[in-house]
Amino acid sequence: MIEIAANIAFAILGLGLLATVVRVILGPTLADRILGLDTLTTLGIGLIAVFAVRSGFYLYVDIAVALALLGFISTVAFARYLLSRGSP
């Protein structure tokens, strides 16, 4: 049963990734694109966790936690860049 739920979650998360990629491409400002990339990382964490359930290798959970840390650091770095760049 949990395999079926994992497949459904894969489909839902794939739709979410698609919507976020559209926002990253369209995004009028740089901040919108930074937000889109941050959300892509968050959706990737969920995807890796679902993959850990689907495949049975729970070592992937560690990779998901590491990706959460990396996503936070990258968002902070992009926001600092946005602050230091000033108004366009």
Place this chain on the structure above:
Amino acid sequence: MSYVATILILIGSIFSALAALGILRFPDLYTRLHAAAKAGPLGAGLILLGAGAASGDLLTFLRCLFGLVFLIFVSPVSAHLLARAALKSGDAPVNTTSINEYRDSK
């Protein structure tokens, strides 16, 4: 335990997809941030909790719990930092936003 994990994973993935829908549909950055800041702790966090419940292993569950707590601490910080950086670099909110205390305090 398997039922709990299934329900948690489904709820988390639905929250993530709704956050992505909000990012696609909302009119400006600040309303989009409101949707995106929930995708971290609620979407990915619930999926992590579901993975921990599905594993049936205490150490794996504790690692998933650590990931959830980390997301709860980190998501508001990054959202606030991004909103502040966008506001300081002159990214105006949409016209229907009536309260802007940062602009009024200057």
